[in-house]
Amino acid sequence: MDTPVDPRTARSRDAILAAAHTLLVREGPASVTHQRVAHEAGVGRATVYRHWQRADHLLLAAMSGSDLPFFRSPTSPVRPWLHQELRKLADELTLPAVAAVTLTLMQTALWDPDAATRRNHSSAAVTTRITTALDLAQETGELTTVLPSEDAAALLIGPMLYRTAMEAGTVSDMLISHLLDSVGTWRD
Amino acid sequence: MDTPVDPRTARSRDAILAAAHTLLVREGPASVTHQRVAHEAGVGRATVYRHWQRADHLLLAAMSGSDLPFFRSPTSPVRPWLHQELRKLADELTLPAVAAVTLTLMQTALWDPDAATRRNHSSAAVTTRITTALDLAQETGELTTVLPSEDAAALLIGPMLYRTAMEAGTVSDMLISHLLDSVGTWRD
C-alpha cells in the first residue's frame, strides 16, 4: 500500500483541487474548467489535463474533499447529542461552501453516474450513523421509535435542507426539537 | 394589456423554450447553450440570441415553464386531501424532468440572483398554500397544530425531497402519514 508519491505531483494535485473547490463555491460548477482552474491554481493548463482528463471528474473530486464529520460516535443520552449534531449540520448548510457542494452533488447525480455513486455513499453514511444513534437510544430505553429506522435520516435532515436551500432561511432550535420529537417518544 | 404578438415570434419562442427544457432534462444545464438549443429547436442560432441574450436567462425561463399545481383549493376534511397532494408531489419528484428543474433551480439560486428570486417565489407559493390548508383544518377543529405554520412546508416537503433527490428512493404512503402526524394532532 501507499506508494511513495512525487511531491511535485502531490503539490499540483492539491493546488488544483483547492482551486476547483474555490471556483465551484465562488462562481458555480460551470466555472470549473481546465483553464480557469489552472489559472486559479497558478499551474500550467497541461498539468490540469495531466491530472484530470475531464472537467466533470475534477469537479467531482473537488466536491469530495471533506468527508462529513457529523453523527459520529453518539453518546448517551442521545437526544442532546443528536440535537447538537443537527444544530452543527444546520449551521454548516448555511455556509455557501457546503450548500454549493451539497446541491451540486445532488444535481450532478441526475446525469452523472459517478456523481450518483458518491451521493449514494454520502447518504448511506449519514443514514447508517443516524440509525446507529437511534438504535443506541432505543437500547437504553431513552427512545421509543415509531417509524422504520431508514426513514429517520430523511425526516431529520430533509426539513433542514429544505429550509436552508429552498427557503433560504435558518433552522431554529425549536424546529430541531420538533424534528427529534417526530421520530419517536423520548424519555428521561 | 396583451399586445398582439407576431405568430412567428411566439413559434420560435415556444420552440426554443421547449428545446431548452428538453436539453436541461436530458443532458443537464451545461447543455443549454445557444447553439445546442438552436439545433434542438430547429431554429437559427441568431434567433436564439434575439430572444435571450444570455444562456442562463434562457435556462431560467425554461425552468419556469410549469407552475406547480399542488396544494391548491383544499377541501375538508383536509387530511385525506393533503395526503393525496403530497402523494402526487412525491410522484412528480421522482420524474427526471421535475427533479432536474427543482434541483437546478435550487443550485443556480446560489449564484444567480434572478434564480434566487424565482426559487423564493416558488417556495413562498408552496408555503402559503400549505399554511392555508392547515389553517382550514384548524378552523374546523380537524387539526391541533403544534408548531409555527411557516415550518409546516419544510416539515412536509423536506423529507420527500431528501428521500427522492438525495437517497434516490421512493416515498411510501406510510411516510406521508407520518409526516402529516408530525405537524399536529388530527381528529375525525
Added chain:
DNA sequence: AAACTATGAGTCAACTTGTCTCGTAGACTT
C-alpha cells in the same frame, strides 16, 4: 397588394478546448 419584420443562413474575429512538443527544474538513486 404593399409595407413590415422575424427568421435562417452566412461571415467574422476573439476566444476556448484538447493535444502535442520541448527545455527545465525538482526529485529520487547509488
Added chain:
DNA sequence: AAGTCTACGAGACAAGTTGACTCATAGTTT
C-alpha cells in the same frame, strides 16, 4: 554529489464555440 528520471510550465497548434453583425427571404399585418 553526480547522474538519471519525470512532472512541470510554456508555447504552438487545429478544431470548435461564442457573440456580433449583415442580408435576402418568407410569413404577417394592414
